[in-house]
Amino acid sequence: MDWSLLAESAVNGGLVGLMYSLVAMGIVLIYKSSSVPNLAQGSMTMLSAYVVLAFANNAKVPLWLAILLAIVTMFGAGMAIERVALRRLAGRPIIMILMMTLGLEILLRAGSMTIWGGTARPMPLGISDDPLFLSPLLINRTYAVGAAVAVVMFGLLMLFFRTRLGVVLRAISDDYTAAWSIGISVERGVALSWAMSAVVATIAGILWASVQGVDQSLAQLLLKGVTVAVLGGMDSIGGALLAGVLLGLVEGVAGSFLDPLLGGASRDLVDAAMLILTIMLRPHGLYGRHDIERI
Amino acid sequence: MNASNTPTAANVLSLNNIEVVYDHVSLAIKGVSIDVPEGGMVALLGANGAGKSTTLKSISGLLVAERGEVRRGELQFMGRSISALSPQQRVKLGIVHVLEGRRVFEHLTPDENLVAASAVRSGHDMSRNKERVYSYFPRLHERRAVAAGYLSGGEQQMLAIGRALMTQPKLLMLDEPSLGLAPFLVAEIFQIISRINREEGLSVLLVEQNAVAALEIVSHGYLIESGRIVMHDTAEALKRNPDIQEFYLGGAKGKSFHDIKHYSRRKRWLT
Numbered sequence: 158m159d160w161s162l163l164a165e166s167a168v169n170g171g172l173v174g175l176m177y178s179l180v181a182m183g184i185v186l187i188y189k190s191s192s193v194p195n196l197a198q199g200s201m202t203m204l205s206a207y208v209v210l211a212f213a214n215n216a217k218v219p220l221w222l223a224i225l226l227a228i229v230t231m232f233g234a235g236m237a238i239e240r241v242a243l244r245r246l247a248g249r250p251i252i253m254i255l256m257m258t259l260g261l262e263i264l265l266r267a268g269s270m271t272i273w274g275g276t277a278r279p280m281p282l283g284i285s286d287d288p289l290f291l292s293p294l295l296i297n298r299t300y301a302v303g304a305a306v307a308v309v310m311f312g313l314l315m316l317f318f319r320t321r322l323g324v325v326l327r328a329i330s331d332d333y334t335a336a337w338s339i340g341i342s343v344e345r346g347v348a349l350s351w352a353m354s355a356v357v358a359t360i361a362g363i364l365w366a367s368v369q370g371v372d373q374s375l376a377q378l379l380l381k382g383v384t385v386a387v388l389g390g391m392d393s394i395g396g397a398l399l400a401g402v403l404l405g406l407v408e409g410v411a412g413s414f415l416d417p418l419l420g421g422a423s424r425d426l427v428d429a430a431m432l433i434l435t436i437m438l439r440p441h442g443l444y445g446r447h448d449i450e451r452i
Numbered sequence: 453m454n455a456s457n458t459p460t461a462a463n464v465l466s467l468n469n470i471e472v473v474y475d476h477v478s479l480a481i482k483g484v485s486i487d488v489p490e491g492g493m494v495a496l497l498g499a500n501g502a503g504k505s506t507t508l509k510s511i512s513g514l515l516v517a518e519r520g521e522v523r524r525g526e527l528q529f530m531g532r533s534i535s536a537l538s539p540q541q542r543v544k545l546g547i548v549h550v551l552e553g554r555r556v557f558e559h560l561t562p563d564e565n566l567v568a569a570s571a572v573r574s575g576h577d578m579s580r581n582k583e584r585v586y587s588y589f590p591r592l593h594e595r596r597a598v599a600a601g602y603l604s605g606g607e608q609q610m611l612a613i614g615r616a617l618m619t620q621p622k623l624l625m626l627d628e629p630s631l632g633l634a635p636f637l638v639a640e641i642f643q644i645i646s647r648i649n650r651e652e653g654l655s656v657l658l659v660e661q662n663a664v665a666a667l668e669i670v671s672h673g674y675l676i677e678s679g680r681i682v683m684h685d686t687a688e689a690l691k692r693n694p695d696i697q698e699f700y701l702g703g704a705k706g707k708s709f710h711d712i713k714h715y716s717r718r719k720r721w722l723t
């Protein structure tokens with residue numbers, strides 16, 4: 158048993174897990190405000206990476222500016238998706254809404270294939286490929302940066318939910334009708350949560366693109382995102398952060414044992430097991446909101 | 453039995469022949485006319501399902517949330533037609549609706565509930581309004597940091613009213629504030645409502661099944677049955693009215709529920 162290898166897979170796994178959390182946070186933001194499980198979150202992540210490249214390679218602006226412009230563009234795109242596709246479905250059966258987000262996911266994936274083709278392109282973030290040496294452990298630099306960004310995003314969101322606007326969004330997620338009754342524009346609040354989710358997707362998209370390049374496979378991050386979101390409790394940002402670390406850890410450790418035996422698919426097997434077991438054993442996840450019952 | 457239905461400058465709210473349908477087909481209220489004088493307190497009384505809540509929702513605009521619409525009639529607030537306005541525009545104008553069943557934001561603290569209710573007001577107004585609400589309801593101040601879902605029923609009702617006051621209303625509409633509360637709490641809450649009415653000139657439209665409590669604090673009352681206004685008079689006259697005494701003030705000694713049903717049916721045919 159090689160302990161340092163195990164520790165290395167655990168640490169790198171945890172860091173990757175935090176990067177999964179970024180995808181999950183986007184799902185949670187939308188679910189919190191409107192109870193819509195957004196199956197298009199993966200392809201929104203993918204789209205944002207293409208948008209960055211479009212600004213950087215086609216419009217020839219510097220990368221930092223391309224990222225900024227992509228964030229603004231995706232903010233608008235998130236709002237537009239809500240306004241055009243989702244708002245008209247308010248009050249309709251959840252299955253219709255779910256199918257709509259699935260339709261969006263296929264549309265974005267196929268659309269990106271049509272416009273940009275299927276060849277993977279690099280996302281030149283300029284993070285060195287050399288590992289970080291942490292005494293006996295080798296840490297992937299991109300994972301470390303991604304994990305740090307995830308923690309920062311988490312902090313920003315926590316701060317945001319304490320502001321007046323954030324409190325209004327939380328009120329919307331508690332009770333639509335009551336929110337309407339005191340003059341809150343529920344529609345605008347939901348649109349804002351889509352926009353914020355798209356911005357989080359952009360951050361996730363850029364980081365993941367620098368790990369695996371820009372192509373349609375980025376959309377498959379949906380599976381990680383959904384697993385982490387469900388494990389975290391669907392409506393808890395903190396839960397998503399913790400669940401991400403947990404999933405990453407288990408995946409990393411189990412992967413280093415199972416990969417030699419089962420081949421490369423073992424991580425996906427671990428994901429599937431986590432998702433299915435969470436739903437069977439703990440449907441509220443780690444930190445899901447229970448309805449308050451007074452005794 | 454019907455007082456003047458024409459909107460006058462002295463009425464903060466006037467409903468003229470309002471008809472509401474749900475889902476384009478089912479008629480919930482038919483030809484309801486109600487006036488609330490500026491600075492006045494008016495009760496809308498009636499049994500379960502008579503159309504009281506629907507009437508309030510037609511005024512606050514919350515019918516949209518339930519696929520309902522005002523199909524006919526005129527809704528005037530401070531002399532201007534509000535039928536085409538969204539719920540939030542109405543809140544901005546000064547109409548606020550305290551929903552039946554309190555409906556506080558359970559996962560938010562009372563303080564955050566009040567913050568959320570300031571969406572249409574400035575930050576400066578918010579802190580002033582908060583102080584005002586906490587002075588009316590000191591108990592909310594004590595409990596301001598607990599999740600509102602854990603408050604008692606009475607505290608939640610106070611929070612629901614306080615939250616409505618945060619919007620700086622000119623008309624406060626309350627839907628069954630006494631529901632499920634102990635009598636002493638009902639008395640306390642009704643006292644505070646009439647104090648706010650006296651001190652700030654806030655007009656109140658109170659929907660109640662608890663006619664005894666309601667008629668103590670209002671000046672006028674309307675009685676609604678099966679979606680129609682069947683009686684309108686001063687609170688004093690309503691308290692003396694034998695029909696009201698019999699069926700709404702608990703004076704129906706020896707009468708069975710069947711008789712009350714029969715009474716309702718007879719009324720329906722007569723109107």
